[in-house]
Amino acid sequence: MTEAATPMRTVVRCATADDTRALGARLATVARAGDRIALTGPLGAGKTELAKGFAAGLGVGEVVDSPSFTLMAEYEGRLRLFHLDLYRLTGTIDAFDGGLLDEREAEGVTLIEWGERLPADVDPDRLEVRITVLPDEAREVEIVAATADQRRFVAVA
Numbered sequence: 001m002t003e004a005a006t007p008m009r010t011v012v013r014c015a016t017a018d019d020t021r022a023l024g025a026r027l028a029t030v031a032r033a034g035d036r037i038a039l040t041g042p043l044g045a046g047k048t049e050l051a052k053g054f055a056a057g058l059g060v061g062e063v064v065d066s067p068s069f070t071l072m073a074e075y076e077g078r079l080r081l082f083h084l085d086l087y088r089l090t091g092t093i094d095a096f097d098g099g100l101l102d103e104r105e106a107e108g109v110t111l112i113e114w115g116e117r118l119p120a121d122v123d124p125d126r127l128e129v130r131i132t133v134l135p136d137e138a139r140e141v142e143i144v145a146a147t148a149d150q151r152r153f154v155a156v157a
Contacts, residue, residue: 007144010154014139020046020131023141023157024053027129030152031058031109033079036123038115041131046139047113050129054111055081066113080108086117127153 014020027037031054039047048066055064058077065073066085075081112118115126128144145151 007146008151008154009142009144010157012141012143012157013134014046014141016138017046017049020049020139020141021053021056024050024055025057026156027143027153028054028057028078028109030156031079033108034106035109035150036112036126037110037129038112038118038123038126039129039131040114040116042133045131045133046141047131050131050141051083051111051113055083058109074108082108082110084110084112086112086114 012023014023027050037054039050041047048064051066052064055062055075055077058075058079058081060075060077060081062075064075064083071085073083075083112123112126115123115128125147127146127150128142130142130144132140132142134140141157143154143157145154
């Protein structure tokens with residue numbers, strides 16, 4: 001962590017997929033070029049729903065799906081969106097060898113589904129969005145700002 005000694009956190013309860021998409025859209029309103037956001041949680045947690053809302057919040061007009069088989073999809077909006085899915089990768093080397101991390105991403109915002117497959121020490125300044133499925137099927141979304149600059153995400157959540 002480069003700017004903040006202690007991460008800032010907030011937790012948002014999302015009762016429905018619509019709530020998860022709405023949270024993603026709110027987060028997109030403060031996104032800036034160069035932002036990297038790791039989405040973590042189990043299969044079916046709602047990572048792609050959050051990504052869909054984020055894309056809509058950026059003004060992306062295309063249908064956004066999980067890029068599991070293509071590994072990365074790019075979309076045009078207020079900022080270029082790089083949507084990565086690391087589910088099929090076995091480790092950090094696969095991400096680098098597959099060209100999933102490159103300098104073009106500094107021009108836009110990067111959402112990384114299955115972000116836990118890319119260790120935080122490799123990408124220490126990313127925003128962490130951790131999704132947990134609750135017993136009632138609602139989602140608890142924890143947003144962890146690693147830097148002082150990322151606190152803008154916590155503020156709009």
